[in-house]
Amino acid sequence: MNGKGAEKGISESSQTRILDHVKKISYMPNFSAQGLRTGKTKTICMMVEDIADPFFSSIARAMEEIAYMKGYKILYSSTENNTQKAKDLIQFYRRRQVDGYILAPPPGIEEDINELIDDNLAVVLFDRTLIGIEADNVLVDNFDISYKAVKHLIENGYRNIAMITLYSEQIQMTERERGYKEAVDEIKNTYFIKNIGFYDHPASNVQEIQRFIDLNNNIDAVFFTTNYLAEMGLEAIRNLKLRIPEDLGIVVFDDDKLFRLFSPTITAIAQPIGEISEHVIKLMLMLLSGKGVKKAKKSIVLPAILQIRESSRPKSD
């Protein structure tokens, strides 16, 4: 029944007879019992900021598919970027003895992650890392693609480029900021940066962005560092009755299926969902198989793609 009939020297006919009977009574091993005996549950948990975010839900879908083929099931949870909720979730999953942890970690859970690793549990981080943690991780080259995106605006004639971003010390965000700054530095211009709170009310954020754009009316382009900031920003721009890209060029970090259908279409940075998912699951399976546990941790950095569309087309003036 474990597929080792041949090497154990059990006759073919016995094997078929037994397997037929197993099929007939539709025997299915009890998972709790297996879990109790082996300590393995064939379950991997995945914690992201928000499972309803298109980026994370697409990743979830892709990972689910790959993991399922390997006999693993994935449990999803949304951390809401909340440190305490993430800590609680980790405890919750430990009780459930999940085999592996795939995390897009919120800030402040360094210690909890290190405990997992110390206890020899499989951990793979993605989208971001935390300082002081040695874990396998899969990242996108946030700095490089952000630099390229802003550089693209510059090459198309935009000069006073603003960045609208979160108040955040998280590495994926600081890297995006670093890319923006490096590109702006090359034209020796000043930064126009507006920070938004993650937990603030969307309506007041729209107001904030609106005021920012209005006050800095020399701005001729905006780089939004996340999709939901862009959503609020597009509303602000609409309220201000500014034309895209004539009055304001736009580039957004994270693509959306609908951006290519906007009028004008929206230039966006597309993260390689499929590749990220594949690498994460591959690293996870390697850890679960026992290989690589003692090895040096791997950090995989993938390139993202700038989807150039109309919202950043060359300035005519």
Added chain:
Amino acid sequence: MNGKGAEKGISESSQTRILDHVKKISYMPNFSAQGLRTGKTKTICMMVEDIADPFFSSIARAMEEIAYMKGYKILYSSTENNTQKAKDLIQFYRRRQVDGYILAPPPGIEEDINELIDDNLAVVLFDRTLIGIEADNVLVDNFDISYKAVKHLIENGYRNIAMITLYSEQIQMTERERGYKEAVDEIKNTYFIKNIGFYDHPASNVQEIQRFIDLNNNIDAVFFTTNYLAEMGLEAIRNLKLRIPEDLGIVVFDDDKLFRLFSPTITAIAQPIGEISEHVIKLMLMLLSGKGVKKAKKSIVLPAILQIRESSRPKSD
């Protein structure tokens, strides 16, 4: 430790002493052992068409939150509307002894669902039902809101209204079609219906829709019965260089966060995500608590909301 100290007559000091120690050694009961002993796993599975679809991922997020507070964890899976995959998943979850099944069922799994119910497992359906199944379910009034949506187009002066929908016998889709037909019947006009295959290649679907609109050039409005059909339809309309709503009014079933930011903004039917999720979890918890197991099954039908925007504004001619 089970909170029954008082009624068992254990002194307060002993209680605190024990609980303190429990906390110190951070004891956590083993879930597999509990599951093995009690047959309960405090886990609910949820099977939807595609976890990356914004409608389903929003539902997932909302359900996760409610269930988590009640001590339940949710396992998600995408069926891809594939009968065999759904059957496999059900078997997979049975082995794992999940306590409850929340399903947006694909066609052809009637028997599997009835087996679950016969075995006294908790089952709640949502988004759609299947004929011949007696299970608790939560639906949206697809007929009513579709009727209202098409009626709204008629009231705004549109006369030759097309419907672009899936080839599908699923109840949520046939109800949307029925709503369309009832509204068109009232102006005694003909139906313009284009059916699309769920598994066809998106690019060829865009071509199909384009040809349909082009050939029936008297059409002055389109009702898209799902969000992804609208996505393809908007691309087709763009390719044909038709103006919305001057050349073609638009209403879409399922709202998208970005529809209000389009130019023009897109009129859409918004399903009550929060309410659906609450009702589903409530029914599920009722079944899991043992109440209502033997009771007649409940069918809850919720109203949806028509978000009227610019893509369906009154015709001026």
Added chain:
DNA sequence: CTGAAAGCGCTTACAG
């Protein structure tokens, strides 16, 4: 090589 027995960590029925 094979089959019986031990034990994973709980919960609960039961003897004292």
Added chain:
DNA sequence: CTGAAAGCGCTTACAG
């Protein structure tokens, strides 16, 4: 009322 023992369904080390 309380504490020890049985047993959930597996897997695997071990005796025969």
